[in-house]
Amino acid sequence: MRNMAINIEKISNDVRAALSPVKAADLKTEIDRRFLFEAKRLVSANDLPPYYSVYFLLVKLLGFQNLGQWEKVAWSIPVEFGGEVFVVEHRKFGLCIAGRNLENALHIRDRINAAAKVAEPYLDFLADEAANSSKLNVVNRSAALFERHMYFVNLYRQKISEADARKDEVNRSQIGDHAWLTTFPSRELYEQSNWLGVAAIETFFSWTEHVFVLLGILQAKMKNGKDVRKIANDTWYNKYKMVFDCSSDAEADALLTELTLVRRQIRNFDAHGSFGKARAAFDFHSEVGAVPLIMPHDKTNDEFKFGNGIEFVTSEALDLIERAAAHIWADVRSPAQIYIQESGLPLILSYAVDGTYEDAMKSETRMDAFCEVLSRRFDDAANMDF
Numbered sequence: 001m002r003n004m005a006i007n008i009e010k011i012s013n014d015v016r017a018a019l020s021p022v023k024a025a026d027l028k029t030e031i032d033r034r035f036l037f038e039a040k041r042l043v044s045a046n047d048l049p050p051y052y053s054v055y056f057l058l059v060k061l062l063g064f065q066n067l068g069q070w071e072k073v074a075w076s077i078p079v080e081f082g083g084e085v086f087v088v089e090h091r092k093f094g095l096c097i098a099g100r101n102l103e104n105a106l107h108i109r110d111r112i113n114a115a116a117k118v119a120e121p122y123l124d125f126l127a128d129e130a131a132n133s134s135k136l137n138v139v140n141r142s143a144a145l146f147e148r149h150m151y152f153v154n155l156y157r158q159k160i161s162e163a164d165a166r167k168d169e170v171n172r173s174q175i176g177d178h179a180w181l182t183t184f185p186s187r188e189l190y191e192q193s194n195w196l197g198v199a200a201i202e203t204f205f206s207w208t209e210h211v212f213v214l215l216g217i218l219q220a221k222m223k224n225g226k227d228v229r230k231i232a233n234d235t236w237y238n239k240y241k242m243v244f245d246c247s248s249d250a251e252a253d254a255l256l257t258e259l260t261l262v263r264r265q266i267r268n269f270d271a272h273g274s275f276g277k278a279r280a281a282f283d284f285h286s287e288v289g290a291v292p293l294i295m296p297h298d299k300t301n302d303e304f305k306f307g308n309g310i311e312f313v314t315s316e317a318l319d320l321i322e323r324a325a326a327h328i329w330a331d332v333r334s335p336a337q338i339y340i341q342e343s344g345l346p347l348i349l350s351y352a353v354d355g356t357y358e359d360a361m362k363s364e365t366r367m368d369a370f371c372e373v374l375s376r377r378f379d380d381a382a383n384m385d386f
Contacts, residue, residue, distance in 0.1 A: 006121050006122065006125050008061075008122065008125075011061070011118070011119065011121055011122045012061055012062065012122075014118050015057065015061060015062065015115045015118045015119045015122070016062060016115075018111070018114045018115040018117075018118045019062070019111050019112065019114070019115040020111070021081065021082075021111075022079055022080070022081050022107075022108050022111045022112070023079065023080050023081075024058075024062070024063075024064040024065060024077075024078070024079060024080065025065070025078035025079055025080045025085050026080065039086070039087055039098035039099050039100065040098060040099070040100065041091075041096045041097075041098050042086075042096070042097055042098060042099055042101075042102050042105035042106075043096060043097035043105050043106065043108070043109045044094060044095075044096055045094035045095040045096065047109055047113075048095050048096075048097070048109060048112060048113065049112065049113060049116040050095075051090045051094070051095040053116055053119070053123055054088060054095060054112060054116070055075060055077075055090070056119075056122075056123060056126060057112075057115060057116055057119045057122075057123075058077050058079075058088065059075075059077060060126075061119060061122055064077050064078075064079065065077065065078060067087075072091055072092040072383075073089055073090070073091050073092075074090040074091075075089070075090050076088075076089045076090075077089070079108060081104050081107060081108050081111075082101075082104050082107075084099065084100070084101055084104055085099070086098065086099035086101075086104070086105060086108055087099065088108075088112070092383065097109060097112075130225065131224075131225035131226065131229070132224060132225055132226050133224055133225065133349075134223055134224045134225075134349040134350045134352070134353045135349070135350055136224070136225050136228075136348075136349045136350075137346040137347065137348050137349070138213070138214065138217060138228055138346055138347040138348075138349065139346055140214060140340060140344055140345060140346050140347060141210060142207065142210060142211045142214060142340045142341055142344075143341055143342075143344050145203070145206060145207040145210055145211075146207050146211075146325075146341065148203050148206075148207075149200060149203035149204050149206075149207050151203075152196055152197075152199040152200035152203055153200045153318060155196045156193055156196040156197045156199075156200055156314070156318065159189055159192050159193035159196055160190075160193045160315070162189055163186045163189035163190045163193055164186075166185050166186045166189065167186040169184070169185050169186065170182060170183075170184060171183045171184075171185065193314070194314055197314030197315070197317070197318060198266060198314070200318060200321075201262065201266050201314075201317055201318070201321065204321045204324075204325070205236060205263060208236070208239075208240075208324075208328070209236055209239065211328065211340060212236075212239035212240060212242065212243050213228065213231055213232055213239065214336075214340050214347050215243045215328075215333065215336055215340070216231055216239070216242050216243060217347040217349065217352050217357070218336050218339060218340070218347065218352070218357050218361060219243070219357075219361070220352045220353075220355075220357060220358055221242060222349070222352065223349060223352050223353045224349060225349070228349070236263065237256075237260065240256055240259075241256075243328075243333075244256070251327055252327060255320070255323065255324045255327060258320050259320065259321075259324055262317045262320060262321070266317060329341070332361070334364055335360065335361050335362070335363060335364050335366065335367035336361065336367075338364060338367045338368060338371055339360070339367055339370075339371055342371075343371040343374075343375060345371065345374055345375065345378065356370075
């Protein structure tokens, strides 16, 4: 974590100097309400820092006035430059500087960009404060990650079907006066299906690394950003044990044993340059031919062992993964599928703290109703229907 001992007063003065001569519009001067509706968008979001950085810089750090929300406007900050009033607004189509004079608006743009660079230590400070609180949303990418997994599963199945359909096919072509080349199309297709199967397994573990964190939040096992960061950086095995009580869930315990084997034999093999964590890179010369050798992963042990390092049947591994995916949403976790997989809503840590998620997780009916209300709120916010 960064050292967040900062001098906010000094940063505020430096930011104000970088922003000058742009200043807050004189609060004693009544702003023409017609101007707020008629002001033209002169500078767009593409030429400005992120909307939240601008808001924190102008309102939270420097104390500029926010005129508040109205239809299709989340917030509006009046600023003054060259004796003329402009508004820095977050509208439905993004952040903008609106007013009547393009040249002056461009000067304001340049000053805001300069001030945002000076304000970076303050913005980092706010980010660190937020990360240790429960006033955070955790992004939910579960549906997209599972869709990617199923994409490779379906491609694997298609390739296997094609290979099975052509398993008796033999192609012979003459390559010389007395030479023929014989090929078996199914061999290449089976090899390609295996590539797709390994990809499907990889994407399954990627999905579960993500979904276990989200499930942990719904189960109120993480309540602030620090908790989420710790679990997100933990091992897949520990994430699994956090979600499932293997002492009382026999199926979860059995699945863990098998999935751990798949992870070690397949995923770790593929992820370590096809030598695997066991570094199965050698064949021992012997009177019975080449015998595979495994170098143990424990670097303190330099003995060699016999073994091929990777033995798996892709179809069986994918059948196991299918059972595991179904069990994730079984029993008391079934309401979580509605929230995580179907609604796509982010996980809101403050709801893990105040018992909102605990209540919604009591039944699928409660979760359906909760998701409907929350989705409507998010839609209204996205459309700025205030």
